[in-house]
Structure formats: structure tokens, C-alpha cells
Amino acid sequence: MANPPQLQDSSSSPPENRRSFITVFAAIITGAGATLTPLLAGLVAFFTPLLRKSKSPQVRVALLSQVPGDGIPRYFPVVADREDAWNRYPQQRVGAVYLLRSGEAADPIAYTAKCPHAGCQIGYQSGDNLFKCPCHTSSFNLDGSRSRGDEEVSPRDMDRLPVELRNVELDGGESVTEVWVEYIDFQTGHKEQHRTA
Amino acid sequence: MITPLRSVIDWLDDRAGVRDLVNEALYENVPGGARWRYVWGSTLVMAFVTQAITGIFLWMVYSPSTQTAWESVFFVEHSLTGGWLLRGLHHYMAQLMIVLLALHFIQIIWDGAYRAPRELNFLTGMILMLVVLGLSFTGYLLPWDQKGYWATNVGTELASQAPLAGAALKKLAVGGSDYGHQTLTRFFALHAGVLPALLVGFLGLHVLLMRRHGLHAKDPERGPDCTFWPDQVLKDSVAALGVLAVVLALTVWKGAELGSPADPANPYNAARPEWYFLFLFQFLKWFPGELEIWGAFIIPGVVVTVMFLMPWIGRSRAGHIFNVMLLILLFGGSAYLTAQALYDDNFSAMNERTEENQARYDASQAFLNAKQEAERDAERVVELALSPTRIPPTGALTLVYGDPFLQGPKLYKQHCAGCHNYVDPADPDPNLAHLVNPAPTAPNLYGLGTREWIGGWLDPERIASKHYFGYQGSPFTSDGRNSEMFDFVHESLGEEVDDEQRQTIKEAFQKVAAALSAEAGLSSQHAQDLADADLIAEGRKLIEGGLADVLDSGASCTDCHTFGEMQDIGSPVLDGYMSRQWLLDFLSYPADERFYGEMNDRMPAFAPHDDPRMNQLEQKSLELIVDWLRGDWYRPEHPAAASDSE
Numbered sequence: 001m002a003n004p005p006q007l008q009d010s011s012s013s014p015p016e017n018r019r020s021f022i023t024v025f026a027a028i029i030t031g032a033g034a035t036l037t038p039l040l041a042g043l044v045a046f047f048t049p050l051l052r053k054s055k056s057p058q059v060r061v062a063l064l065s066q067v068p069g070d071g072i073p074r075y076f077p078v079v080a081d082r083e084d085a086w087n088r089y090p091q092q093r094v095g096a097v098y099l100l101r102s103g104e105a106a107d108p109i110a111y112t113a114k115c116p117h118a119g120c121q122i123g124y125q126s127g128d129n130l131f132k133c134p135c136h137t138s139s140f141n142l143d144g145s146r147s148r149g150d151e152e153v154s155p156r157d158m159d160r161l162p163v164e165l166r167n168v169e170l171d172g173g174e175s176v177t178e179v180w181v182e183y184i185d186f187q188t189g190h191k192e193q194h195r196t197a
Numbered sequence: 198m199i200t201p202l203r204s205v206i207d208w209l210d211d212r213a214g215v216r217d218l219v220n221e222a223l224y225e226n227v228p229g230g231a232r233w234r235y236v237w238g239s240t241l242v243m244a245f246v247t248q249a250i251t252g253i254f255l256w257m258v259y260s261p262s263t264q265t266a267w268e269s270v271f272f273v274e275h276s277l278t279g280g281w282l283l284r285g286l287h288h289y290m291a292q293l294m295i296v297l298l299a300l301h302f303i304q305i306i307w308d309g310a311y312r313a314p315r316e317l318n319f320l321t322g323m324i325l326m327l328v329v330l331g332l333s334f335t336g337y338l339l340p341w342d343q344k345g346y347w348a349t350n351v352g353t354e355l356a357s358q359a360p361l362a363g364a365a366l367k368k369l370a371v372g373g374s375d376y377g378h379q380t381l382t383r384f385f386a387l388h389a390g391v392l393p394a395l396l397v398g399f400l401g402l403h404v405l406l407m408r409r410h411g412l413h414a415k416d417p418e419r420g421p422d423c424t425f426w427p428d429q430v431l432k433d434s435v436a437a438l439g440v441l442a443v444v445l446a447l448t449v450w451k452g453a454e455l456g457s458p459a460d461p462a463n464p465y466n467a468a469r470p471e472w473y474f475l476f477l478f479q480f481l482k483w484f485p486g487e488l489e490i491w492g493a494f495i496i497p498g499v500v501v502t503v504m505f506l507m508p509w510i511g512r513s514r515a516g517h518i519f520n521v522m523l524l525i526l527l528f529g530g531s532a533y534l535t536a537q538a539l540y541d542d543n544f545s546a547m548n549e550r551t552e553e554n555q556a557r558y559d560a561s562q563a564f565l566n567a568k569q570e571a572e573r574d575a576e577r578v579v580e581l582a583l584s585p586t587r588i589p590p591t592g593a594l595t596l597v598y599g600d601p602f603l604q605g606p607k608l609y610k611q612h613c614a615g616c617h618n619y620v621d622p623a624d625p626d627p628n629l630a631h632l633v634n635p636a637p638t639a640p641n642l643y644g645l646g647t648r649e650w651i652g653g654w655l656d657p658e659r660i661a662s663k664h665y666f667g668y669q670g671s672p673f674t675s676d677g678r679n680s681e682m683f684d685f686v687h688e689s690l691g692e693e694v695d696d697e698q699r700q701t702i703k704e705a706f707q708k709v710a711a712a713l714s715a716e717a718g719l720s721s722q723h724a725q726d727l728a729d730a731d732l733i734a735e736g737r738k739l740i741e742g743g744l745a746d747v748l749d750s751g752a753s754c755t756d757c758h759t760f761g762e763m764q765d766i767g768s769p770v771l772d773g774y775m776s777r778q779w780l781l782d783f784l785s786y787p788a789d790e791r792f793y794g795e796m797n798d799r800m801p802a803f804a805p806h807d808d809p810r811m812n813q814l815e816q817k818s819l820e821l822i823v824d825w826l827r828g829d830w831y832r833p834e835h836p837a838a839a840s841d842s843e
Contacts, residue, residue: 086380118481121464132560134464152486170811196374
């Protein structure tokens with residue numbers, strides 16, 4: 001360990017001083033190099049998640065025929081390939097969406113079931129006229145808006161997801177319409193939408 | 198002292214100065230004598246030592262990955278000899294440690310023991326408290342059960358809202374955007390490595406500083422001084438034993454909880470933090486919208502900062518009074534918020550539902566239901582994991598997803614309950630209350646295929662009820678388009694039939710029901726079907742045309758239905774009626790001519806196409822629904838039943 005009184009003593013003679021400065025400097029550099037290199041290697045590996053970008057998957061969630069135009073939300077699990085470190089899980093449930101259509105001619109609207117407040121899954125009971133979050137009791141109208149506006153703990157309305165309808169020709173010459181959504185994960189707790197990825 | 202021992206001690210003392218060390222450690226002066234009020238610090242050390250010991254042994258079994266975390270904890274709990282005790286000690290000591298910390302903290306503030314020259318004692322103590330809370334938070338996730346997973350998810354989600362680096366911090370803690378392997382490895386490294394190392398370091402400092410300044414005696418003139426050993430040590434040990442007794446009692450009485458395995462796709466609607474974080478949870482409900490950062494960061498941050506500054510605030514008498522008031526406010530407030538959180542969650546159990554309280558009541562009821570359902574799920578997964586097939590390498594979630602008992606009600610609720618009812622009319626099961634449809638537009642599927650259920654179709658009163666053909670808009674009642682079955686049953690047992698004849702017909706119908714029910718091949722009726730072979734044979738004869746001799750009308754089942762020797766008559770075909778394959782085919786395409794053909798006016802076809810992309814439900818889901826409706830799932834009391842059905 002360094003001994004301050006000795007350092008002070010050595011300052012009285014200039015040549016000694018320079019030598020001791022070099023010694024101190026060299027000791028710090030080599031010592032730091034020896035200890036910081038492994039620390040840095042560890043930190044770089046530790047910070048890997050910040051350097052990785054993930055993409056929101058495009059997911060087929062339902063057939064259009066599964067979403068009647070009665071304005072009642074229907075719950076659909078979101079099934080997509082999921083990667084977790086060294087594993088790849090094909091076709092896993094990664095979340096859920098509510099689809100609803102306000103008329104047979106209308107396009108479906110998709111809401112992610114993730115609550116914009118703290119990320120719990122918003123529930124819906126058929127017959128209700130509200131979506132309800134089980135955690136901190138946020139509730140939303142069927143158009144996704146907060147039922148009590150700014151008094152609600154949720155800082156914003158339910159997050160809508162982009163919907164795309166795709167016609168698929170099948171072998172027999174028939175075709176079906178599929179509902180695809182871009183399953184975006186939004187940061188919770190903010191007034192504006194920010195993607196997490 | 199025995200000479201050889203003395204010489205060993207002398208040898209050690211010459212080289213390491215052990216006598217001084219021991220004297221310093223044991224013969225610390227206790228001003229005013231040993232007292233019970235000094236035990237709290239020591240009990241905390243003892244609690245930490247317990248956690249270190251039990252933690253290291255748990256570490257020898259625990260395996261942090263999404264396919265092995267829950268599984269290894271299950272192994273501790275159910276397979277290791279005394280594993281439940283080891284885990285119980287670790288689980289409950291963690292909780293008691295929070296209580297002891299609170300007591301220690303209250304005492305330090307109350308007595309003003311934080312004042313000069315003990316500021317650094319206090320600061321290291323505050324850091325230790327934060328480290329212990331960090332250990333609690335990280336430890337809650339490690340079993341990777343639904344409760345820990347979803348509660349911690351909310352916790353990290355909130356952390357991500359912290360100003361500036363929140364989102365990055367969350368990513369670092371979680372090891373990516375989503376929870377997974379890296380979340381477990383990181384939380385485990387924090388829980389078993391980083392935080393304990395910090396704790397040991399700061400605890401060393403804390404104790405050293407305490408020794409340097411001596412014990413803060415409340416009342417040094419109270420009696421003669423004594424030394425730490427043995428007087429105070431005895432009191433400390435008795436207190437430590439008391440703490441252990443409480444932990445043991447909790448372990449034996451309640452055991453450490455293990456929920457069902459974490460399922461990222463199925464949220465746990467009763468997710469709550471551990472009881473000591475409940476006040477924070479409740480506090481958040483006060484802050485709507487973006488004000489949340491006040492509840493989650495700013496106010497708690499200010500409070501913790503003020504707590505760190507207490508030794509300086511407490512220099513004056515007024516400052517000390519301020520500290521004591523703040524202490525009372527903090528603990529009183531936390532107790533109030535905790536009580537409020539518990540009351541909110543249990544509101545529906547203590548109150549009647551009224552106009553004004555319905556939102557609150559419903560939220561509480563939903564919480565209690567979710568909690569009860571989660572407990573049942575957890576029991577069931579354990580049952581499956583203990584079965585002879587054990588847990589597959591893909592993890593316990595595979596068991597959950599493949600179990601009709603767990604998945605059936607969920608799939609049924611999503612795809613069937615909109616029209617069908619599912620309730621035992623004689624004895625409604627409160628556990629299945631969420632599957633009751635008060636205004637069904639299709640038959641009740643409870644007990645489908647059983648003798649009892651089939652018997653209802655042959656009973657004039659029951660067939661007219663909403664549980665059979667009497668539902669809203671039914672085309673199968675006497676004024677409907679397809680009233681043949683309904684009319685047949687009513688005519689067969691009409692008013693003009695005399696009592697003797699009625700009895701004969703009823704007996705014949707019972708045989709018909711037994712024979713038809715045998716077609717289903719239900720595992721629950723397996724033994725009964727074997728025992729009643731003769732009855733079933735008679736019933737088969739009746740269905741194949743014998744009924745015509747019993748009924749005045751001369752009608753029989755095979756006038757309309759195909760069965761046994763009477764093929765190509767009509768539908769629904771009764772061969773294999775309600776058997777697994779019959780039901781799978783039926784759900785796939787109910788309008789098939791084997792089933793309802795043109796009579797089918799509302800039942801959707803769930804998988805009519807060969808190309809699975811066109812179907813509403815995939816084969817696996819159909820099988821789970823059918824197996825659940827038929828009661829075909831693994832039962833530990835009849836391990837053979839499940840394999841029969843496969």
C-alpha cells in the first residue's frame with residue numbers, strides 16, 4: 001500500500017521526485033491494465049443486449065372469418081418464432097392481441113393486449129363494454145381509449161398495431177383472407193408510443 | 198487447559214496474534230450490561246448466515262435456464278430429501294430478514310444511534326438494507342413460476358420508465374428485450390454473486406465500525422458493564438433461536454410456495470409483489486398517467502436520500518424529532534398502504550356487490566379467481582411432473598401445454614363457451630363457474646357421453662330444458678324444423694302411456710343409454726362398462742330395432758340413425774358416438790353427412806380443410822378440447838387410465 005509520509009519526504013530531492021513520479025505513474029498504469037482488462041472484457045460481454053436490435057415480427061393471427069363484424073373484441077394469441085439466447089423456439093405464443101370489426105365490410109382493428117401502464121395483460125370478458133387490466137385497475141373502452149381519460153393510471157390509450165389483410169391462394173384454387181399484424185412491443189409508462197426494439 | 202492444546206494456541210498466537218483477535222471479538226465491553234434490546238443486529242447477522250448456508254446448498258441443485266429453473270426448484274421441493282425444509286428456511290428467512298431490518302432500523306432512529314461518530318455505521322447500514330431488498334427482488338424471480346415471473350416483469354417494466362437510462366437498465370437486467378435464459382442467468386449472478394459479495398463487504402465494515410465506536414448504550418448507568426461473551430452472546434443466541442423457530446414454524450405450516458411454471462403467453466392475473474413491496478404497488482395506483490414517475494422514482498428517491506442524510510439532519514434536537522416523525526410516517530404509511538392493497542384484493546370476500554362498488558368488487562373477484570385458478574394449476578403441474586413420465590427435456594411448460602385438464606377449459610372458453618353451456622345442473626362446480634353460459638344457444642356439454650348425459654336425451658323433461666334441445670332458437674324442439682328426436686321422446690313417454698308401460702320404456706331407454714354411452718369408451722366408465730356387458734348387449738339390440746317392440750309407435754333409433762348392423766340409415770351416426778375419433782371428426786366438420794348434414798344450422802367447422810392454414814383450430818387444440826370434454830387426462834390415482842386413452 002502507498003505510504004503518504006514517504007512520498008512527501010521524497011519530494012524534497014528533485015531527481016528522486018522524477019523517478020518516483022515515473023514509478024507511481026508506471027505502477028498505476030500497469031496495475032490498472034492488469035485489473036481493468038478482465039473487467040472491460042466482462043463489461044463488453046455484459047453490455048451485449050444494448051448492442052442488439054430486435055425486429056417486430058409480422059404475424060398471422062387469424063382468418064378474417066374468425067373476426068365477425070359485431071364490434072366485439074376477439075382474443076387471439078400471437079404465435080411467432082422466438083429466439084432466446086441459444087434456443088430458437090418455433091411457433092411460440094409471444095403475446096396476444098384483440099381484433100375487432102365494426103361491420104362486415106370494415107377492416108379489423110388490432111390492439112396489443114399489453115397494458116401501456118406496466119405491461120400486464122389486459123383482459124376482456126365477453127359481454128363487457130370495457131377492457132380491464134388486472135394489475136393496477138386500468139380500464140379501456142372498446143375503441144381502446146382510456147375509460148376515465150387522464151384519471152386512469154395508464155398514461156395512454158391501448159396500443160393499436162398495424163394490420164394487413166393477405167389473400168392466400170390454396171392448392172384447390174380456393175382462397176382465404178388472413179389477418180396479419182406487426183407485433184410491436186411498446187415501452188410502457190409514457191404518454192407517447194416508443195418501440196422497445 | 199490441556200498442555201498440547203495450549204501449545205497449539207501459543208504457536209498460532211506467536212504467528213497470527215490469535216489471542217488478541219479473540220479477545221477483541223469476544224470481550225467487547227457492553228456498557229450497562231447485556232440487554233435484550235441489543236439483539237436485533239445480531240439476529241440480522243444470523244439471518245444472513247442462514248441465507249448463505251441454505252443458499253449455497255440450493256445453488257448445488259438450482260439450474261438457471263428457462264427449461265430448468267422451475268424444474269430444478271420442483272426437484273428441490275419434491276424429490277430431494279428434506280429439500281422442502283432447505284428451501285422453506287431460505288424462503289421464510291428472507292421474509293423475516295425484512296422484518297428484522299425494519300426493527301433494527303426503527304431502533305437506531307428512535308435511540309438516535311446514528312449520530313456522530315456513528316454516521317458511517319448508519320450509511321453502511323442503509324446500503325446493506327438496499328442490498329437485502331435487491332436480494333429479495335432478484336430471488337423472487339429465480340423459481341421461474343408464474344407469480345415471480347409476472348411480478349418481476351412489472352418491476353422491470355417500471356424500472357424501464359426511469360428517466361434517462363431506464364430502458365437501457367432494463368435491457369441490461371433482463372439481458373435483452375424479452376425475459377428468457379439471460380434474465381435468469383443475470384438475476385442469479387446478482388442474487389448469488391454480486392449482491393452477497395457487496396453484503397459481506399459492507400457487513401464487515403458495518404461490524405468493524407460498530408466495534409470501533411462501541412455499542413450504542415441506551416442507558417449505560419443501568420447496571421455494571423459486562424463483556425460481549427458470554428452474557429450478550431447468550432441473549433443474542435436465544436433471540437436467533439426464536440427467529441429460527443418462527444421460520445421453521447412457517448416452513449412446516451405453509452411451506453415455500455411454488456406456482457406453475459412461468460408461461461410468457463399466459464399472464465398471471467394475480468401478479469403481486471412480495472408483501473414487503475406491496476405498499477409500493479399500492480402507492481402506484483395513486484399516480485395516474487405520466488405522474489407515475491413521481492410514485493415510482495421521484496418520491497421514493499427523495500425519501501431514500503433523506504434517509505441517507507438522517508445522521509446530519511439529526512444533529513440538532515429538532516432534526517432528531519424530524520427523523521423520528523419521518524420514521525413514524527414512513528412505517529405508518531407503508532402499513533396503511535399494505536393494508537389497503539390487501540383489502541382491495543380481498544374486497545369481494547368481505548363485501549356485498551352494490552351499484553357503487555361494482556368496479557372494485559369485480560376487480561377483487563377477478564383477482565381472487567385468478568389466484569385460486571393459479572393454485573389449482575400449480576397443484577396440477579406438480580401432479581404431472583411427479584407422474585411416471587416425469588418432466589420432458591423441453592421443460593415443464595410442455596406438460597402444461599399438453600394437458601387436457603389445464604388447456605381444455607381455456608380452449609373451451611375461447612371457442613365453445615359462446616354458445617355451449619358447461620355446468621352440472623344438479624351440482625354446479627364453483628371452480629368451473631367461468632364456463633357457465635346462462636343463455637346458451639347449444640346443448641350443455643358437461644358430462645358429455647356419460648350414461649347420465651345420454652339419459653337426458655331420452656327424458657321428455659330434460660330434453661326440453663336448455664341443457665339439451667330447449668336452448669334459445671333451437672331447431673330441434675317440437676316447433677322447430679328438425680323436431681323428430683324431440684317428438685319421438687315426448688310421444689314415447691307421453692301422457693297416454695300407462696304406468697306399467699312407462700316403467701318398461703324407461704328401463705329400455707336406460708339400456709339404450711348404457712349401450713350408446715359404451716360407444717364413447719370413456720375412461721371414467723371403463724369399469725362400469727365392463728361390468729354391465731349384458732345390459733349393454735341388450736341395449737345394442739334395442740337400438741338396432743328392438744325398441745320397436747317396446748314402443749306402441751313401433752319406432753326405433755335405427756329408423757333415423759345408422760348403428761351396428763343397420764348401416765347407411767342416417768345421421769348422426771351412432772357407431773362410436775362421442776368416442777374420441779367421432780368427436781374429432783365432428784368438431785372438424787359438423788355438417789358432414791355422418792353428423793348433422795343439412796340440419797347443422799350454427800356449429801362452426803373448426804378444421805374442415807386438409808390444409809391447416811385454412812382451419813380455425815389446429816389438430817392439437819381439437820384433441821385437447823375433446824380429451825377434456827371426455828375427462829381423459831392423467832390422474833395419479835389411476836395411472837393406467839391416461840395410457841388407455843392414448
